[in-house]
Amino acid sequence: MRAKDLLTAIQVDAAGELKKLSSYNYVFVTDGEKQTNQLKIEATETTIILRKQSNHRLTLNELIHVLNETKEAELFFEEELIFGYKLIKEGIVLG
Secondary structure: OOOOHHHHHHHHHHHOHHHHHHHOEEEEEEEEEEOOOEEEEEOOOOOEEEEEEEEEEEEEHHHHHHHOOOOEEEEEEEOOEOOOOEEOOOOOEEE
């Protein structure tokens, strides 16, 4: 998934039924059987890579800031391409 596609999808959800986007705090990914928000973000012009990092919780604001700066980049968790997302009570789950 490209950064600009995720940004567009989030904007559509924010304008639609899920108008409480500001209440979503964290970015999660599925790591095996569990979801984690203990992530760091690394970005280049062509890739955005989320990696596990035990002492940092990735916020939705941090993610959106990076997405805005690197709109053509592809999103990855470690080496896996991210294809979509879903909104949950605490934030957004990428997968």
